[in-house]
Amino acid sequence: MSEGTFQAPVGTHDVLGPESRQWEGVIATFAQWAYRYSFSLVISPLFEDVGVFHRGIGEASDVAKKEMYVFEDRGGRRLALRPEGTASVVRAFVQHHPTTPWRAWYVTPAFRYERPQAGRYRQHHQLGVEVLGSDDPAIDVEVIALAERFYRAIGLRRFRLHVNSMGHAECRSAYVEVLKSYLARHVDELCDEHQKVWLANPLRVLDCKKAACVTVTVAGPQLPDYLCDACRDHFIAVQRGLTAIGIDFQLAPRLVRGFDYYTRTTFEFASDALDAAQNALGGGGRYDQLAEQLGGEPASGIGFGSGIERLLLARHAEGVDEALLKRSVDVFVVDTTGDDVATPLVDELRLRGFAVSRSYDQRSMKAQMKLADRSGARLALLVGPQERDRGEVTIRDLRSADFEQTQASVARDAVIDAVTQRLLK
């Protein structure tokens, strides 16, 4: 780029109209579904003490180790931009002690320092929910259901739900021991990378997509077989609940998610319309230790998060009709009087609830009509010297071919009624 101009930093992007219309649609739809499920909006800071994320998502995770935006402020505080939504929300829960079960939804940017790629950014945007203070499996079912209903509401169809249970700390560590000794016997069959690092985090091997690792882990011990009675009952209850409300799912015994805080239920929605590298629409799970890790009283929690850019990619890949989301107004006011009669007319229409656009800079009638057409307006209101002198406004239906029949003049005082009538037809 030439000197003296700026552009958005690497891995970030501006979203302008008309594309931003889709963002409005996705976020509004999510807000509506969150409302139906009785969630309330939580807004928390974009940056936190770095410890919130270190303790929250686990020191060992890639995100905490090398992807966080960490900085020191003028007061010497060590802060980090949020790399994901959950840890901040749980920190807010611990700080304010709201009555439980606490149900919160959010929409937020998230920051990760990594090389950008298709559907992957340094600043991306997530929306999601969290429920804290109850381990009732009915809540697991609701959180998963909300995600599923929401995806359908924005037009997605080609996705699958994978569900697993990681157990609580004790049954999981028992399983990890079994897994370790199993892997120890099959080290040389793993992929190159995991031959070296399997011991540090054996669960990650389950997540490996390489054929070698898949072959080994499929044949090995499966996490759900090692659950304690309580965790198994919980997992069965979640499955029953999903079935009861008609949500299809597949058991995925090797599904382990990236952050260390997950316990018991974990789930992921995978798009069949996207390449495997970025097919995760969203996911989440239960985190029954996280509140404690952040210094609060023990409180179980569960949530899910979804990347907005990912959802839009998937929607595009599925060919969801984006034309429906094209921005358009109800009325376009054309004023050729030179006296600016448009300003009060437009104001009056807007006060009555219509979406209204107009032109500026004294353009010709022809130019103004072109703008009216492109605005997508249903009606054009024309005021020229003639209408002004007679105290009238000409109403024209821009969507009808034969304007001779539909174009008519009405008294200025009767404009609102006439517009209302035409738009209701």
Added chain:
RNA sequence: GUGGGCGUAGCUCAGUUGGUUAGAGCGCCAGGUUGUGGUCCUGGAGGCCGCGGGUUCGACCCCCGUCGCUCACCCCA
């Protein structure tokens, strides 16, 4: 962090073996209509060919560097 591809008008892209005034389509503006859009016709505006250096009589084109975009690995949203 590692590797591949690509940077020419607001957008999508052409640009001959290196040759003098850099093109198209779309979009934008104006006119064809003395007050009427969507089609059509005509005209116009808009480019330090990402940036810096080098080779050459001459560089959008070749070489080096740099920045940016993009794709893949890793990991994830």
